[in-house]
Amino acid sequence: MDRRLIRERSFGLTGKLWNISWLYVLLLCVLAAVGYVALYSAAGGSPEPYASRHVLRFAFGLVLMLSIALIDIRFLARLAWPIYGVSVALLVAVERMGHVGKGAQRWIELGGLQLQPSELAKIGLVLVLAAWFHRASWERMGNPLFLIPPLILVLIPVGLILKEPNLGTAVITGLVGGAVFFAAGVRWWKFALVALPIPFAAKIAYRYMHDYQRARIDTFLSPESDPLGAGYNIIQSKIALGAGGMWGKGFLQGTQGHLNFLPEKQTDFIFTMLGEEFGFVGGVALIGLLLLIVLGGMVMAVRCRHQFGRLVALGIATNFFMYVFVNIAMVMGAIPVGGVPLPLVSHGGSAMITVMLGFGILMSVYVHRDVEWPDRRDEI
């Protein structure tokens, strides 16, 4: 037996703190610090109104993350279904009474805190899928009927998020779910079976889309066609990036952002802001940092000794990766603008809390990577 396998149902607080990957926490702090710098610049060289609040939120998120990291992963597994259920209920609720922001019902007020239920739903989905596949023997994984309930578990939140409507998050949610399926060992051809009808579905979906969504896709296909309308953001973002060049214009020297040509520079287009001021070198360094955080999460997943932890860690790391990829691709005009922030860098409280919640669960997986979890119920 592995020396590090921990046979006790739980181990002491000190041991858990010792097991936290402080290197990973440091990486997150560095990313948050990048966010502080960017938001300081976005406010025209002032900690107000973004950067100071960003620090407070991150501090709160860090405490939340470390607290969750200490919770036994086996207890979190039992919370998977309740969390999933609550998040789906919130998605339904947001449909009914959601706060309309930026033309879509995405936000809900919970005791003064604005929450995006779709973000919570992704965590709930990852947990519930991991719990489902954790129970499965390798033989049962081969049974297509066994895969139908988790597929429904994916389609419920995806459908609700699509209806909000939030195409970007729906696609990310679907892909995160797909990654969990893939890592659990579902056969390639089954993916092909699900993937094949998607182009046709997309064609039909396009017909029923909201005008703004269609505009976004049309704009993506030719951004210069409407330079002052929907394409304005992308064009201005590319101009800002290009103006940054190799080495950037220097901290607080970016003109595009400071002169307000860049829309939503403190949220969706924060990467552009940094790209203009710190250039290609700064942009690549940031991408490298984000990649380290993604791969760190994946490594934690691989090192975990139980299927639940592996799948949860992989799902959360993939979710983070999707955020990063969609946001950066979006600001460079590589994919349609989706209203996806850059986690831990962009201004915005709700996203910060859910991201840190996710990292808390990821860290819990890491802390409890070696716990004994004899939990093959279907074998017993």
Place this chain on the structure above:
Amino acid sequence: MRRDGKQRSVFTRRALLLMGGQVAALGVLAAKLYQVQVVDGARYATLADENRISARLVAPPRGRLLDRAGVVVAGNRLNWRALLVAEEAEDVGATLDAYSRVLPLPEHERARVEREVRRHRRFIPILIADFLSWEEMARVEVNAPDLPGIIIDVGTTRQYPFSEKLAHVVGYVAPPNEDDLGEDPMLALPGIRVGRAGMEKAQDLPLRGRAGVVQLEVNAVGRVIRELDRQEGVPGQDVTLTIDAGLQEAVLKRLGDESASAVVMDCRNGEVLAMATNPSFDPSLFNSGVSQAQWIAWTRNRRTPLINKAAAGVYAPGSTFKMAVALAGLDRKAITPYDRVNCPGYLDLGDTRFHCWRKGGHGALDLRGGLKHSCDVYFYEIARRIGIDRIAAMANRLGMGVDLPTDLPGARKGLVPTRAWRMSKGKAWNIGDTIVAGIGQGFIQVTPMQLATYASRIATGRAVVPHLTRKIGGVLRPEALPASWPSLGLPDKELATVRQGMWAVVNEGGGTAPAARIPGNFGMLAGKTGSSQVRRVSREARERGFKSEKLPWEFRPHALFVAYAPYDNPRYALSVVVEHGNAGAQAAAPVARDIMVDVLTRDPSGRQEPPANRVADKGRV
């Protein structure tokens, strides 16, 4: 555990695949970033600069108009304006309330300001009041702490020191209209004015100058962040007019209250020294806006203050036209200076009898006598001999009935009829029309400026054209040189005969205008009277002993006089037209004399001129 191992190995394999995919995906993004930032960087950087930098035009000060001595006749004056910057006012309503306690703010103006505040971005200044006096400006400035958001802005406005005395010459400026906007982007600037009439219009381009460019850093909503670069514009050039403002004032004073006009020209080069029209208007009213009551008063005034009578008023030249007829006759060899025509007091042509102004007739007269006595029959006879078309050709040659290529806008062409013209109206030309044309009546219409040109051309034999621009930006125009004007091509001998006739009119006993004789040793004046009927006098009225002075004002004949001086070395020509002044000899000739004395007094070379004894010899043939 074996199965768990299988699951774990599959997971590890697939997790590594996903990681590879993630690395590749972010690698693609990095490559794309390289494309956008480094490969296409320069192109996007240019776009960023265009985004950021807004070039704005800055209007240069408009050039001044000066008289020939350098006296400002159209200048720029500081203009204080009160502006409201909404974002600096905590409460626009309260600020306007406070403002209205300092300076009056009519209800409709306040409504306009509030409307514009709503319509514009909050950092754009809104005009509250224009043309504040110094006291008003000071009152706003003193109360500045109570007027948040209100700023005083200094602009310039056009100022006309001579006001109505030079209104028709200088003209006025007004905001550009739609038609102007296309030609020069500067005209779209607020507060800019373009010349609308007179020399302001004629020399608008040099006066306007070229706009400066300020490069401003602006943000996406157009707010100015800072000034990056400034290229000063070229200020409008000063334009020196040929007008002598002092003379202009003297001429106007001499015209008095009459509805009259006078044009004084340098007959050697066509420079207009004075162009007086009475009554006139205040041109600065056009800058700020003319009230409806003022406009109605101007347009209903039968003395027509808005019309520049000197250049756009048309009158039958009457007897002043006789030199043209004489020159036409000499030119066609229809008469020699020595041929005599008998004047019995009338000329019968078919059934029609054309009367001479002198009931008993003048007896036999040669050309000089015909002019001296202004004998109508003599000129009826020449007109009868040569026909209207030859008279018209000579009149045109002397500057009447043609569009003179002058620089003054709004000058009218007048009319010298021809057979072709009459045909084009669908009517036949009658010989009787030719006869009355011989004494400058009938269809003929000329402007006072044409009459002065006519006198200049007779005096010099050169085809001078009246003009009002002497220098632009301090550089003398080539027209100022007498040698630049071509000869009319009329023989000196013929011109001399006519000049002698004009001399005799004034300076010889029995001439029609002894009142025009110049006292002292300024030199002699040669001239010709004219009276142009505005209503036909019937035979019955004439036989009853008709007196034109007894007619209502608007039916009395116009009094005209054309002249040049000094006779032996002509330098100045003038024309005087007194509307409904009855007889040229009484109403216009003394005015012309006084003006000419004034002109010669002002002439720097006038006093050195030796007493012109030899003129008398030349005067007698």
